[in-house]
Amino acid sequence: MTYDTLVHNGIVLTVNPDFDIFSPGFVGIRNSRIAALGPAAVGAARPQAAVCIDARGGIIMPGLVNTHTHLPMTLFRGLADDLPLEKWLHDHIFPAERQHISPATVGWGARLACAEMLLSGTTTCCDGYFLENQVAAAVADSGMRAVLGQGIIDFAAPGVPDPKDNITAARDFLAHCRSRSPLISPAVFCHSPYTCSAETLRAAKALAAEFGALFQIHAAETRQECDESRARHGVSPIAYLDGLGLLTPGTLLVHCVWADERDIARIAAGGAAISHNPQSNMKLASGIAPVPEFLAAGITVGLGTDGCASNNDLDLFHEMDTAAKLHKVRSGDPTACAARTVIEMATIRGAEAIGLGAVSGSLELGKAADITVLATDAPHLVPIYHPASHLVYTARGDDVREVFVAGRHLVANGRLQSLDVGEIRREVTAIARKIRPSTGS
Amino acid sequence: MTYDTLVHNGIVLTVNPDFDIFSPGFVGIRNSRIAALGPAAVGAARPQAAVCIDARGGIIMPGLVNTHTHLPMTLFRGLADDLPLEKWLHDHIFPAERQHISPATVGWGARLACAEMLLSGTTTCCDGYFLENQVAAAVADSGMRAVLGQGIIDFAAPGVPDPKDNITAARDFLAHCRSRSPLISPAVFCHSPYTCSAETLRAAKALAAEFGALFQIHAAETRQECDESRARHGVSPIAYLDGLGLLTPGTLLVHCVWADERDIARIAAGGAAISHNPQSNMKLASGIAPVPEFLAAGITVGLGTDGCASNNDLDLFHEMDTAAKLHKVRSGDPTACAARTVIEMATIRGAEAIGLGAVSGSLELGKAADITVLATDAPHLVPIYHPASHLVYTARGDDVREVFVAGRHLVANGRLQSLDVGEIRREVTAIARKIRPSTGS
Numbered sequence: 001m002t003y004d005t006l007v008h009n010g011i012v013l014t015v016n017p018d019f020d021i022f023s024p025g026f027v028g029i030r031n032s033r034i035a036a037l038g039p040a041a042v043g044a045a046r047p048q049a050a051v052c053i054d055a056r057g058g059i060i061m062p063g064l065v066n067t068h069t070h071l072p073m074t075l076f077r078g079l080a081d082d083l084p085l086e087k088w089l090h091d092h093i094f095p096a097e098r099q100h101i102s103p104a105t106v107g108w109g110a111r112l113a114c115a116e117m118l119l120s121g122t123t124t125c126c127d128g129y130f131l132e133n134q135v136a137a138a139v140a141d142s143g144m145r146a147v148l149g150q151g152i153i154d155f156a157a158p159g160v161p162d163p164k165d166n167i168t169a170a171r172d173f174l175a176h177c178r179s180r181s182p183l184i185s186p187a188v189f190c191h192s193p194y195t196c197s198a199e200t201l202r203a204a205k206a207l208a209a210e211f212g213a214l215f216q217i218h219a220a221e222t223r224q225e226c227d228e229s230r231a232r233h234g235v236s237p238i239a240y241l242d243g244l245g246l247l248t249p250g251t252l253l254v255h256c257v258w259a260d261e262r263d264i265a266r267i268a269a270g271g272a273a274i275s276h277n278p279q280s281n282m283k284l285a286s287g288i289a290p291v292p293e294f295l296a297a298g299i300t301v302g303l304g305t306d307g308c309a310s311n312n313d314l315d316l317f318h319e320m321d322t323a324a325k326l327h328k329v330r331s332g333d334p335t336a337c338a339a340r341t342v343i344e345m346a347t348i349r350g351a352e353a354i355g356l357g358a359v360s361g362s363l364e365l366g367k368a369a370d371i372t373v374l375a376t377d378a379p380h381l382v383p384i385y386h387p388a389s390h391l392v393y394t395a396r397g398d399d400v401r402e403v404f405v406a407g408r409h410l411v412a413n414g415r416l417q418s419l420d421v422g423e424i425r426r427e428v429t430a431i432a433r434k435i436r437p438s439t440g441s
Numbered sequence: 442m443t444y445d446t447l448v449h450n451g452i453v454l455t456v457n458p459d460f461d462i463f464s465p466g467f468v469g470i471r472n473s474r475i476a477a478l479g480p481a482a483v484g485a486a487r488p489q490a491a492v493c494i495d496a497r498g499g500i501i502m503p504g505l506v507n508t509h510t511h512l513p514m515t516l517f518r519g520l521a522d523d524l525p526l527e528k529w530l531h532d533h534i535f536p537a538e539r540q541h542i543s544p545a546t547v548g549w550g551a552r553l554a555c556a557e558m559l560l561s562g563t564t565t566c567c568d569g570y571f572l573e574n575q576v577a578a579a580v581a582d583s584g585m586r587a588v589l590g591q592g593i594i595d596f597a598a599p600g601v602p603d604p605k606d607n608i609t610a611a612r613d614f615l616a617h618c619r620s621r622s623p624l625i626s627p628a629v630f631c632h633s634p635y636t637c638s639a640e641t642l643r644a645a646k647a648l649a650a651e652f653g654a655l656f657q658i659h660a661a662e663t664r665q666e667c668d669e670s671r672a673r674h675g676v677s678p679i680a681y682l683d684g685l686g687l688l689t690p691g692t693l694l695v696h697c698v699w700a701d702e703r704d705i706a707r708i709a710a711g712g713a714a715i716s717h718n719p720q721s722n723m724k725l726a727s728g729i730a731p732v733p734e735f736l737a738a739g740i741t742v743g744l745g746t747d748g749c750a751s752n753n754d755l756d757l758f759h760e761m762d763t764a765a766k767l768h769k770v771r772s773g774d775p776t777a778c779a780a781r782t783v784i785e786m787a788t789i790r791g792a793e794a795i796g797l798g799a800v801s802g803s804l805e806l807g808k809a810a811d812i813t814v815l816a817t818d819a820p821h822l823v824p825i826y827h828p829a830s831h832l833v834y835t836a837r838g839d840d841v842r843e844v845f846v847a848g849r850h851l852v853a854n855g856r857l858q859s860l861d862v863g864e865i866r867r868e869v870t871a872i873a874r875k876i877r878p879s880t881g882s
Contacts, residue, residue, distance in 0.1 A: 282766035383873030398839035432824030
């Protein structure tokens with residue numbers, strides 16, 4: 001029995017239902033899938049393979065799943081920070097989007113994001129933006145797996161100047177996107193309950209259902225949003241969406257910072273999943289989502305970085321560390337959001353939340369070979385008592401050495417194989433100089 | 442005019458009182474000090490220097506200052522996480538310290554810590570532990586700058602089996618440590634108001650004053666500590682220390698999570714400084730220190746990582762990001778702890794807090810050449826609108842390419858020059874296998 005690729009001589013962290021760890025172990029890849037994995041038997045011959053990748057004692061784990069991104073917003077990374085939310089949006093982000101978002105800039109921003117994600121061990125993302133067909137082209141070039149949602153909002157938006165066309169534009173995307181790459185699942189990204197009418201929300205969910213696609217929506221992000229929802233609709237944003245019949249399986253609620261007990265019960269009963277974005281919620285001072293309560297209610301919770309304008313990076317290792325620590329200090333309970341729980345959120349639960357639980361998110365026989373290998377020889381990873389602890393509390397995106405998506409070797413010895421990072425840097429820097437002329441190299 | 446070393450072709454972030462940034466700029470080093478710095482004049486010839494380091498468009502900044510560490514605790518990195526505080530301490534950390542802390546293990550743990558700190562851009566640390574002379578030997582070998590405090594506690598401790606000898610042991614350390622390295626300032630590390638008697642606390646502060654040394658003490662870390670202080674002494678830990686006359690300049694209060702308005706007024710009036718350790722306070726679920734209130738009261742606040750058992754790394758870039766975001770979400774104010782404020786905490790304010798404000802912590806003429814250079818070509822640092830934003834919100838320890846301490850080039854092109862990382866890894870792994878026999882490589 002031979003494999004296309006064998007990844008061996010590492011600690012295999014499967015994130016299967018038993019959270020099995022093989023130390024040392026191996027993973028065999030054939031026809032883009034995991035064809036074998038397990039502990040390395042002492043004295044046994046190494047399995048035959050066309051290509052052998054030596055993990056050199058590092059950690060072999062499922063590729064990370066980022067459940068909420070706005071990829072082109074890498075263009076605005078660090079453009080404006082430390083500002084009141086309204087000023088940040090209306091004086092900086094919205095004007096920059098109006099003036100500088102075009103098919104070309106969206107493509108370069110998305111390419112930069114894919115390069116950053118792959119180099120930091122993320123193999124799948126769930127994105128929502130406008131001109132999403134350009135995002136799809138970039139993602140396809142990168143070789144990543146992705147769920148991509150064309151934006152729907154009841155305002156003029158890039159590529160959709162008349163909001164009356166927003167559902168039609170989303171339908172076109174759903175109909176034509178999948179041909180880009182077998183690794184891309186088209187989706188619907190409805191901006192929020194406060195920027196879309198009830199009619200738009202219902203039509204968008206019906207469209208998603210028609211295509212069997214994910215329905216993503218920002219919800220209950222800020223206290224102001226909740227106050228306004230109560231003033232306008234008499235109920236919380238979650239209760240409002242529930243009343244429209246939108247909390248069903250296939251819905252991904254992004255943020256849910258301001259969800260009370262009744263909201264949580266509604267989400268659990270309906271079967272919607274949640275994307276938790278702790279660093280974005282902290283940086284924008286939105287609040288802290290009640291994640292331990294979500295988990296206790298049985299809700300599927302994935303981890304996300306949000307866009308680069310409000311984070312300012314796409315490093316899920318950093319996000320795992322933040323999630324694990326933030327919920328401990330919020331609850332006063334140092335056992336909250338333990339390492340295993342957070343790793344599951346960043347892998348298998350994230351995959352489940354975006355409809356890819358049967359495909360990716362864990363190292364199990366027959367699943368796609370979406371694999372990240374970390375080097376563990378840097379001082380900050382010495383010694384290793386528990387590999388799961390290291391992934392959450394000390395590993396960084398830079399520790400990633402090898403990345404496979406559907407068996408394709410996209411990062412080899414820390415270098416990206418599918419995109420030209422130098423070209424992307426030059427193009428994005430040129431765009432950034434138009435956004436802010438004094439921008440450095 | 443020639444220099445020993447010229448660092449050029451980068452963005453110079455001085456962290457001087459005006460927070461001047463020269464883009465591009467240069468720094469000239471002579472006789473271990475900063476002999477010149479400024480913007481690079483267009484068309485001007487490059488200054489003459491024996492060694493020229495091309496920053497390649499990266500960021501040239503003051504070396505970071507970690508105001509609270511327990512360096513040997515790298516040995517326990519990830520040994521036990523996600524546990525209730527008492528169980529973590531009494532079932533894991535204290536037994537491991539009793540059984541495995543010796544002069545030899547302290548030395549290797551401290552070497553590992555120095556390697557990690559230098560490679561992630563930290564040039565100065567303020568440490569407190571036992572067998573601190575072994576820590577001093579390791580720090581001297583590494584070439585770092587440090588304030589090192591021999592531990593004082595009214596219990597048996599490594600190297601001080603009879604607590605009656607704790608002041609004498611600290612005196613010996615103060616008397617003999619400085620000869621190790623001109624870059625080491627000996628200090629006193631009194632464990633806490635709840636593990637030292639009033640007599641010990643007063644004697645320790647008097648000893649520090651006699652030597653002109655820093656007096657470090659953990660204070661007001663947990664709610665339980667505050668409750669017990671009120672029950673035992675009738676006042677908060679800060680008020681108790683104030684009553685003993687310990688809140689004077691030269692005192693560094695570590696944590697201060699549970700400081701109320703009156704405590705803050707006492708600290709400000711007394712002139713003590715604070716070491717803020719946000720990740721440790723989050724991971725142990727201790728709480729969130731009121732840092733914006735400290736700053737508003739005019740208190741000098743530095744940043745610290747705490748020991749590796751409660752963080753689990755020594756990366757101050759990561760700590761800056763956490764500090765900036767945590768205080769935004771705690772206060773509900775996205776302008777709290779802006780990037781500049783946090784960078785100052787991690788550099789000049791930290792240096793001031795540990796008594797080195799005239800020596801290090803900023804790039805200014807005549808100061809020691811303690812310099813960190815970051816590469817900015819990785820995707821997560823593209824584009825650069827504001828270098829200060831990047832240092833806080835997206836840079837990572839791994840972006841550090843060059844580090845100088847007192848003009849000595851300790852990290853060159855990302856490689857540590859002063860210690861053998863491979864040897865340290867082997868020795869620490871061997872120690873870790875004794876602590877937990879199933880430990881990986």
